[in-house]
Amino acid sequence: MARINTTQYALLGMLSFQPMSGYDLKKFTDRSISFFWSENYGHIYPVLKKMEEQKLVTKHTMHTEGKPSKNVYSITKKGQTLLSRWLEAPVRKRIFRLEVLLKVFFGYRTSIDNIIGKVDAERENAQAVLTELAEIEQHIGSHQHEAENGRPPYMRLCLNYGKYFYRAVAQWCDETIDILQKERNKEE
C-alpha cells in the first residue's frame, strides 16, 4: 500500500515556491494558508529530515548577520516529480469531524442555553476568520500582478472557498440561535 503523508506534500508544495527552513514553513502556513491548512514543528522537522534522506529535498545552512543560522531546504528534481504525481492523484476523502455539531446533536443532555453559547462561539469564530480573510485579500490585492502574472488566481480561489464556507457557517449560526431562542421562550 502506498503510504501518503499529506504533510510531506504540503511541505514539498511550499518549497516548490522557494527554498525555506522549517521555521519559515511554519510561518508561511500560519500566515498564508492557516484557514485551510496547519502544521506544527513537531511534525515539520521530522518530515523534513525524512525527505532529506529520500533526496526529495536538499539542506543548506544559511548564515544571516544578526540572526541564528538556519537550515534552508530546497526541493529536488525527484521531489518535484513526486509532487506532480500527488497533484494528479485523486483527493483523498477526509471525513471531517465537527465537534460543535456533535454537541448540538447531543443537545438533549444539556441546557438550551449551553448549546446557544456553543453556537454563538462558533459564530464569533466565523466572523473573525472572515475578517482575517479580508485582510489577506487586501494584502495580496496590492501584489496581484507579480503574484498571478497572467496565470490562474489560485490563491484567490482558496480565499473564495474560505469566504463561502465561513459565510455559510455564520448564516447557520444566526438561524440556529434564532430557532433555539424561540424554543427556550416556549419553555418558560
Added chain:
Amino acid sequence: MARINTTQYALLGMLSFQPMSGYDLKKFTDRSISFFWSENYGHIYPVLKKMEEQKLVTKHTMHTEGKPSKNVYSITKKGQTLLSRWLEAPVRKRIFRLEVLLKVFFGYRTSIDNIIGKVDAERENAQAVLTELAEIEQHIGSHQHEAENGRPPYMRLCLNYGKYFYRAVAQWCDETIDILQKERNKEE
C-alpha cells in the same frame, strides 16, 4: 493535562440515547451522523473496553435468535456525568485540513485541467451529500413528533448545517470551474 478523547464522548452520547453494541454504534454513525462524524471499528472496540474499565459503561451479552450474540453497552451514572461535563466544556478548535484546497493552492505545479477535475469531483461529492441529506430529512420528517416531542429539533439543526455547508461548497465549485475554464481558454 486533561486528555480528551472525542471518540469516547461521541460513543457516550450515542449510548445516552439507548444501549448499543460496537456494531450498532458504527451503524448509527454511518447512517445518521456520517455527514459530520465518523468512527471505525479499530477505534470503537478499544475505546468501549477502556470505558468499561473506567465504569463509564456496563456490558451485557445479548442473545437474539438467529443472530450472533452481541455485547450491548449501557451508559452509567458516572458516564452521564462525564458526558454532561464535556457538553459544557468549550468546543475545541480543530483546524481542518482541506486537501483539495492544498491542491488548488499548488495549482501552478500542474495543469489547469487537472485542477478543474479535482474541483469537479468535489462538486459531485457535495451534490451527492446534499441528496443524502434530503433523504435523511424525509426519513426523520415522518417520525418528527416522536423524535422531537416538543423539544428543540437538534437533529434538524445538524442537517441544516450540512445543507448550508454543502450548498456553499457546490457554489464555490461552480464559480471556480467557471473561472478556471476561462483561464484555460485564454491560454489557447
Added chain:
DNA sequence: GCGCCCATGTAACTAGTTACATGATTCA
C-alpha cells in the same frame, strides 16, 4: 454456493499534538 449482513476484535501503522529543552539576537 455466493454474497450480504451480523458481529468482535487485534496488530501494525500513519498522523498529529503538546510539552519540553535549548539558545541566539533585537528592541524597548
Added chain:
DNA sequence: TGAATCATGTAACTAGTTACATGGGCGC
C-alpha cells in the same frame, strides 16, 4: 533586564486508519 522573535529539535503522547482474522445466519 525582560519580552519578543528567530531557530531547531526530541519525547511522550493522543488519535485515527487499514488490514487482517474469524465465524454464524439469511436469502436468492
